[in-house]
Amino acid sequence: MxxxxxxxxxxxxxxxxxxxxxxxxxxxxxxxxxxxTRFPPEPNGYLHIGHAKSIxxxxxxxxxxxxxxxxxxxxxxxxxxxxxxxxxIQTDVKWLxxxxxxxxxxxxxxxEQLYGFAVELIRKGKAYxxxxxxxxxxxxxxTLTEPGRESPYRHRSVDENIDLFARMRAGEFADGxxxxxxxxxxxxxxxxxRDPVLYRxxxxxxxxxxxxxxxxxxxxxxxxxSDAIEGITHSLxxxxxxxxxxxxxxxxxxxxxxxxxxxxxxxxxxLSYTMMGKRKLIEMVQGQHVSGWDDPRMPTICGLRRRGYxxxxxxxxxxxxxxxxxxxVVDIANLExxxxxxxxxRAPRVMAVLNPLxxxxxxxxxxxxxxxxxxxxxxxxxxxxxxxxxxRVLYIERDDFMEDPPKKFFRLSPxxxxxxxxxxxxxxxxxxxxxxxxxxxxxRASYDPATRGGDSPDGRKVKATLHWVSAExxxxxxxxxxxxxxxxxxxxxxxxxxxxxxxxxxxVLRGAKAEPSLxxxxxxxxxxxxxxxxxxxxxxxxxGRLVFNRTVSLRDTWAKIQKNSGI
RNA sequence: UGGGGCGUGGCCAAGCGGUAAGGCGCGGGACUUUGGAUCCCGUAUUCGGUGGUUCGAAUCCACCCGCCCCAGCCA
Numbered sequence: 001m002x003x004x005x006x007x008x009x010x011x012x013x014x015x016x017x018x019x020x021x022x023x024x025x026x027x028x029x030x031x032x033x034x035x036x037t038r039f040p041p042e043p044n045g046y047l048h049i050g051h052a053k054s055i056x057x058x059x060x061x062x063x064x065x066x067x068x069x070x071x072x073x074x075x076x077x078x079x080x081x082x083x084x085x086x087x088x089i090q091t092d093v094k095w096l097x098x099x100x101x102x103x104x105x106x107x108x109x110x111x112e113q114l115y116g117f118a119v120e121l122i123r124k125g126k127a128y129x130x131x132x133x134x135x136x137x138x139x140x141x142x143t144l145t146e147p148g149r150e151s152p153y154r155h156r157s158v159d160e161n162i163d164l165f166a167r168m169r170a171g172e173f174a175d176g177x178x179x180x181x182x183x184x185x186x187x188x189x190x191x192x193x194r195d196p197v198l199y200r201x202x203x204x205x206x207x208x209x210x211x212x213x214x215x216x217x218x219x220x221x222x223x224x225x226s227d228a229i230e231g232i233t234h235s236l237x238x239x240x241x242x243x244x245x246x247x248x249x250x251x252x253x254x255x256x257x258x259x260x261x262x263x264x265x266x267x268x269x270x271l272s273y274t275m276m277g278k279r280k281l282i283e284m285v286q287g288q289h290v291s292g293w294d295d296p297r298m299p300t301i302c303g304l305r306r307r308g309y310x311x312x313x314x315x316x317x318x319x320x321x322x323x324x325x326x327x328x329v330v331d332i333a334n335l336e337x338x339x340x341x342x343x344x345x346r347a348p349r350v351m352a353v354l355n356p357l358x359x360x361x362x363x364x365x366x367x368x369x370x371x372x373x374x375x376x377x378x379x380x381x382x383x384x385x386x387x388x389x390x391x392r393v394l395y396i397e398r399d400d401f402m403e404d405p406p407k408k409f410f411r412l413s414p415x416x417x418x419x420x421x422x423x424x425x426x427x428x429x430x431x432x433x434x435x436x437x438x439x440x441x442x443x444r445a446s447y448d449p450a451t452r453g454g455d456s457p458d459g460r461k462v463k464a465t466l467h468w469v470s471a472e473x474x475x476x477x478x479x480x481x482x483x484x485x486x487x488x489x490x491x492x493x494x495x496x497x498x499x500x501x502x503x504x505x506x507x508v509l510r511g512a513k514a515e516p517s518l519x520x521x522x523x524x525x526x527x528x529x530x531x532x533x534x535x536x537x538x539x540x541x542x543x544g545r546l547v548f549n550r551t552v553s554l555r556d557t558w559a560k561i562q563k564n565s566g567i
Numbered sequence: 568u569g570g571g572g573c574g575u576g577g578c579c580a581a582g583c584g585g586u587a588a589g590g591c592g593c594g595g596g597a598c599u600u601u602g603g604a605u606c607c608c609g610u611a612u613u614c615g616g617u618g619g620u621u622c623g624a625a626u627c628c629a630c631c632c633g634c635c636c637c638a639g640c641c642a
Contacts, residue, residue, distance in 0.1 A: 015581080042642055070638050077641065134640055141638055145569050148638090179640055189570035191638050200640035219642045243571050243637050265572085266634095272578080278642090320590055322580050324573095327635055331578045334591050344604060381606065410602080419600060454600045531601045559600045 005130055012175040016323040018264055022234055030538060031233035031259070037062050038070040038232050039222070040107075042077070043085035043207075046293040047092045047301045049314070049335070050269040056318035057266070058236055059098040065562070070230055071100040075108045076222045087295075092301040097311045107217075107226050108208045114225055115169065117255040118180060118198055123160045126254050127198060128154055129164035130181045137179075141194050147187035148194040154183060154326040168201055171214045174538040175201045182221075184250065192247050196220055202371070224248045228257035235261045235276045239325065241319045265340070268321070269321065270329045273484035275492035276300045287499060296538075296549050297485045298504050307482065308536030308551030309525050313342040329490055343526060343534045343551070350377050351421065351467040352514040352529040352548075356395035358471060361426060364392040365517060374422040388515050390423050393515045394439035397531075400466050401443060403431055403473035408561055410463035412443070419465045421530060426453040431524065433497050435524075467530045474513035481507040496509070518546060526551070 021034055025406060037058040041051065062069035071093060073080045121127035130153045132140065142148035165180055168174065189195055203214050227235045235248075242265045247498040252260045270276065276299060284290050284298070293300050298309035309493075314347050317338040321330050348367070350373070369386070392433035396412070405413040412418050417427040430444035454465070474495075484506045491497040518527075520543065525531045526536045533553035541547040 040642095041581090044642080074642070080641075138638075138639075143569085143638060147569085175639065181640095191570075193570095194638085197640050202640080216640095218640075221599080223642085239572070240636055241642090245571090267573090324580070326573055326580090328579060331591065335580070337591060340603090349601075349603095375600085378599095378601080408602095421600065423600095464598085464602075467601075528601085528603085531603070533603095539577075554603050559602090561602080 011026060012205065014319050014322070016266075017325070018057065018234070018236060018266060018323055019061060019064075021262075021264060022065075023232070024231070025064075031262075033066040034231075035061065035065040035227060035231055036070070036231055037067070037074050037232045037236065038227065038230060040070075040072045040074045040076045040226070041089050042080070043082060043089060044057075044080040044087060044283060045278045046075070048276050048299045048318075049271060049301070049304065050299075051092075051320070052314050053269040053318050054236070054238075055096055055098060055523060056094055056245050056315055057323055059093075060319075061234070069098070070103040070105055070106040070232070071098060072107065072226060074219065074223070074226070074535075075106055075206070076217050076219060078202060078204040078216060079208055083207050085258055087300065093181075095301065095305060095311055096220070099377060105226075105230060106208060107222050108206060109212055110222070110229055111209060111217070111228060114222055115215075115328070117225055117251075118217070119165065121198070121257050122165060122181065123158060125158060125183065125255065127180055127182050128161050129168065129178050130154070130195075131178050133291050137197075141191065142186070142301050144191070148191075151181075151184050152196070154195070165199075168199065168215050171203075173201055175203050175214075177201065177495070180215075182250070184247075190243055192245055193218075193250070194243050196247060203270075208531060220247055222246055224251040224261070224263075225255070225257055225297050227261040227437060228252055228508040231259055232261040232395045233287065234260075234264045234303075237263060237265055238504075239265050239327075241265055248306065248503070265325070266323050267327055270490070270492070271325075271335065272299070272329050272332045273447060273486050273491070275410050275486070275490075275497065275514050276334065277492055281499065284500075289498065295424065296480070297482050299485075306539065306549065308343075308534060308549055309339050309448065310342050310346075310526075313339040315383060318511045332484065339534065339552050340555070343528065345379050347528040347534055348516060348527050349378070349471055349530050350515055350527045351388065352477065352479070352512060352518070352532070353395045353397050353467065353469050353474075354481075354509050354512050354529075354532065355398040356469075356511060356513050357398040357401055357440065358467075359394045359396055359426070359445050361392050361394070361445050362429065363446045369470070371501065386517055388422070388429075388517065389470045389473045390420075391470045391472050393431075394420070394468045395471055396420075396443075396466050396468050398440075400464075401428070401440065403440065406565070408565070409558075411466060412464070417460075417462055419451070420468045421463045421465050422454050423452070423468065424448060424454070425456060425462055431525070443532050465531075467532070469513045471513075473516045475516055475518055475546060477512040477514045477518070477548060479509040479548045479550065481509065481550045483507075485536045489497065493533055512548075514546060521546065528554075531532070 039058045055156045059069045127363045130151050140149045145444045179197045181195045184193045186194045199215045245263050294302040374384040375389045376382035400411045424447040426445045426447045432442040486500045488500045521537045522540045535548040536550040538547040539548045
């Protein structure tokens, strides 16, 4: 199976404001002339195409400077995380083509250090144990327009705080009864600076540290410290953390951690007709609106993989959409373009008929079968040809015949001649219908033996070339056609997004016919079904039962003509 | 009269005081044994608005308008 490399590197390396900052920092020597990034997922779900943008950014920058990029699991919330997700995340990052080498880390491995720096903050009078309830803390926090009020426990002595914090760790207090808070400014216009919580008590079994701890640090505190411990230079995150940066810096400025990474925020990816929210994706899975995380309609990395996307196409896509600070909704046509572009060059062509219509070639000798040579990939001359059986009875696509065609339709119709790809010219001589329903059940045709291979010696031209499959030798196949998951562009913007699920996002065709060379095709193999689109063998496929997923259709000019002329 | 961001074509996105890159999409044409691919050509006299500075402004200044984020012991 010839698969030429489609890993075409971009003409020019991508540029964006983050790479500009990184290269400026490099010349100014800001971080000791080093670059060290990280991708820090929380293992509480599967990765999606939005994460791919971040992965390509972080690992991409590292690659450009021959620097490391850490894979760090941000696992500070034992109630949500699971080992299942860390395994899946590693699989997906690797599949995308990135390598963290030995740099896999877990925030949970820093719990002891995190505790130590918290004690340091207490010693400096910069943190205190608060005995207010969660509700009371909320009330004291104030609102967007009103300042907060100080907790009555804010002025506990350092010694008392040290003692209380140790007892929090020791498990002397009930869950939620006390927290450790930073002592900053309850009147700050930035709510994140109104004495944010550093530690909470949660008696939950952590998937890695089990019951070793009953106190867990919060993201805002754990993240800067984790970055610093790892010597990260540029900590890239999404826009919603912009407000948290002052606290990120505060933590690093007020503890003795070794370095001070720079947090830079960029806009996360939104894709039209789908959504990325983790909570919503979980709902899609748990509510069985899709078959699972890897349902080919899902925007998850594993969904795209099962759908037939290549890692190269996903990377190219991420590179092309760019990185900026402006909110965006990228047209999903960009993703589709990326996979077509890649598969056009590397996918072997093959013939399959999705909705078969029988054609009997009346002047073709009964019982005769010949093998015609068919081109494997016109984009790749080294791909060569293969033999495909041709016979008296064939299947063509139902859509390729119209009894009463509009003038722009130049496929088969009564009396018209077309080419069967790499085989013969045939002319439709008769139409057989079900007398009851009027449905066309079969076509009668004649062929011109002189046109073998698809060229007419008399120079006669034909307007269309059809794909076909020998009825006698065809393989039965199930083909799954996918469409956008939602009917509206930005389902995440709706509170009732489930109401906008596309009821036709999956169409299963059980009567498809495929050419015999597809026998034994292995799961994951990608093909172009000529004139139809790119398809891959699904993992549900087995020796006796071929199952294909349509990754993406071919560009369809005819469909456009029909649409524009209202046919 | 809380704080933080962002506004360049239908969608992304360059641009950093010298007269609007590129990609997707869209429209047209050439070529074609995939109505595929490929190849041409077209697609913002204008950068949210209004003033101002300047020989010159998308780029600088002022004011205004619009959109997004923040009141988890989630990340």
